[in-house]
Amino acid sequence: MGVLILRIYLVVLTVVISLYAIRHFIFSFNRVFGEQKLGYQDVLDSDLPTVSVLIPMHNEEKVAGNVLNALLNVDYPHEKLEIIPIDDNSSDGTRKILESYAEKYPNLIHPVFRDSSAVRGKPSSLNDAIKVANDEIIIVFDADYIPSKGLVRDLVVSFLDPEIGAVMGRVIPLNVSKNFLTRFIELERSGGYQVDQQARYNLGLIPQYGGTVGGFRRELILKFGGFDPKVLAEDTELTIRTYVSHKKVAYMNRAECYEESPETWDARARQIRRWSRGHNQVMFKYLLPLIKSPFLSVKEKVDGVFLLCIYLVPPLILFGPIDSIILFFLGEIQILRGALVFLLLSAYTTFGLFAPFYEIGLGAFLDGGTYRLFLLPFLLFNFFFNMWYSSLGFFDSILDIITKRNPTWHKTQRFRNGGDLDCCS
Amino acid sequence: MLLVVFVFLLLVLLPFLPGLIEYFNPKDNLPLDINFYYSKNPRYFSESFKSKLHSKIKDDEVQKALYANEKVEFFHDNVRFFYFYDIPSNTELNEILYVLNDLKTHENVILNK
Numbered sequence A: 001m002g003v004l005i006l007r008i009y010l011v012v013l014t015v016v017i018s019l020y021a022i023r024h025f026i027f028s029f030n031r032v033f034g035e036q037k038l039g040y041q042d043v044l045d046s047d048l049p050t051v052s053v054l055i056p057m058h059n060e061e062k063v064a065g066n067v068l069n070a071l072l073n074v075d076y077p078h079e080k081l082e083i084i085p086i087d088d089n090s091s092d093g094t095r096k097i098l099e100s101y102a103e104k105y106p107n108l109i110h111p112v113f114r115d116s117s118a119v120r121g122k123p124s125s126l127n128d129a130i131k132v133a134n135d136e137i138i139i140v141f142d143a144d145y146i147p148s149k150g151l152v153r154d155l156v157v158s159f160l161d162p163e164i165g166a167v168m169g170r171v172i173p174l175n176v177s178k179n180f181l182t183r184f185i186e187l188e189r190s191g192g193y194q195v196d197q198q199a200r201y202n203l204g205l206i207p208q209y210g211g212t213v214g215g216f217r218r219e220l221i222l223k224f225g226g227f228d229p230k231v232l233a234e235d236t237e238l239t240i241r242t243y244v245s246h247k248k249v250a251y252m253n254r255a256e257c258y259e260e261s262p263e264t265w266d267a268r269a270r271q272i273r274r275w276s277r278g279h280n281q282v283m284f285k286y287l288l289p290l291i292k293s294p295f296l297s298v299k300e301k302v303d304g305v306f307l308l309c310i311y312l313v314p315p316l317i318l319f320g321p322i323d324s325i326i327l328f329f330l331g332e333i334q335i336l337r338g339a340l341v342f343l344l345l346s347a348y349t350t351f352g353l354f355a356p357f358y359e360i361g362l363g364a365f366l367d368g369g370t371y372r373l374f375l376l377p378f379l380l381f382n383f384f385f386n387m388w389y390s391s392l393g394f395f396d397s398i399l400d401i402i403t404k405r406n407p408t409w410h411k412t413q414r415f416r417n418g419g420d421l422d423c424c425s
Numbered sequence B: 001m002l003l004v005v006f007v008f009l010l011l012v013l014l015p016f017l018p019g020l021i022e023y024f025n026p027k028d029n030l031p032l033d034i035n036f037y038y039s040k041n042p043r044y045f046s047e048s049f050k051s052k053l054h055s056k057i058k059d060d061e062v063q064k065a066l067y068a069n070e071k072v073e074f075f076h077d078n079v080r081f082f083y084f085y086d087i088p089s090n091t092e093l094n095e096i097l098y099v100l101n102d103l104k105t106h107e108n109v110i111l112n113k
Helices: A002-033 A064-072 A094-104 A122-132 A151-160 A180-202 A218-224 A234-244 A265-292 A298-308 A310-327 A340-353 A355-366 A371-403 B004-023 B044-056 B058-067
Strands: A051-057 A080-090 A113-114 A137-140 A164-173 A214-217 A249-258 B075-078 B079-082 B084-089 B096-098 B103-105
Touching: A002 A094, A002 A180, A002 A298, A002 A310, A002 A355, A051 A122, A051 A151, A064 A080, A080 A094, A080 A122, A080 A214, A113 A122, A113 A164, A122 A218, A122 A234, A122 A355, A122 B079, A137 A151, A151 A164, A151 A214, A164 A180, A164 A234, A180 A249, A180 A265, A180 A355, A180 A371, A214 A218, A214 A234, A218 A234, A218 A340, A234 A249, A234 A265, A234 A298, A249 B096, A265 A310, A265 A371, A298 A310, A310 A371
Parallel strands: A051 A080, A051 A137, A080 A113, A164 A249, B079 B096, B084 B103
Antiparallel strands: A137 A214, A164 A214, B075 B079
């Protein structure tokens, strides 16, 4: 019985990884040879909706001024724009900075201050700000992001289509040259946005709202009753809820914005672990509602399942070698026989295992990367790093369910000193 | 045996060599460029065309037409150049028209060029 379970596990693992590999190849193929779906940014319309731009902040004195200056500089009609920085109980000078900006621009900047009695974290902060925001559309930026002059308009114009419930722009790492890690992250981002997100949008699947450089309709989130403060991946949750509510997510590849990547492996590990934990929370909560929803097409449901289960794969892979070693020493590794199996296994090893790397390579190529492509083989080490911390995040989410504990929000560490980028002072 | 091990290690490590060279002697490590001042401008084409005319055609009348507010007419090789132009009804034109701002036509106007 035990051997049978181990054998089934190995077969299931191989099938799951193969399906994801095929998915990666379909996306890469679509991005090169398929019909490309344009964003809405070329629509010209003076009748734009009113917008509240929310910026959750916790101890962001290094970057708060930059993001506010950049937002004051955007070309969106100021009479239709409201900027709401949210100070989530900061202990540094963030509050003072926000107060000085609010004093200087009273018609435009309306900060929200949260004290120690409030539940900390991005979902709770957004919920508080959405209550005071008066506008039809909510756009969210993290505090370390630097929006360009036309970005808010490029994002908001998508909402002229009543089918669109949320929109996502593209994030581009700024501190690429710092070290090996930041260069890896830049490559991953290229693959993730330039290929993965755009291909999903092209194919009418589920592009993901990423929680920043994106937005959503206020009425939609109010209908949901706000963000769930216990869910650490409020972005994935909103994506799935949008589709289950008969709306869609638009992806704007041209709406680009700089972000700061984590510069230490420790910060990156915590970030991946949090993403995985939150994503799996959403998976447990929404897998069945997604499958049962009458508003999604079959291909959207299939992609939704792939999307929700993406952080389930690392722990599956983690146990794969242990499983095969046990089977090997038990003399039970020979599951299937024949030359065809050998051929399939060779093809899978050659192409399947490297499918994400092809996607990343293609993304970097489309972005005009040259010598950076030489770093691709090193992503192998990054793959094991991501697998380990994603697996830990998965186990965290299991513990969340068993113990019914409230997860604590850990903000990603900032590295910028506030003066690296002089875009909009 | 030692040679086999050496060749094996060489083949395993070879793909990492170009990456190491790029890391220690970076040639492609700048962030992707974002134009911070890019803004969607409905008049982009007209402004771009205007600046091209300004740099290419040195004729005084054209230069005047480009930046003057009054109506300026310029006739040359069947080309008519206007700052604004309002074509009356029942008109047939056989010239090429360049209108820098709004072109208004009325009923039964035929533009052959």
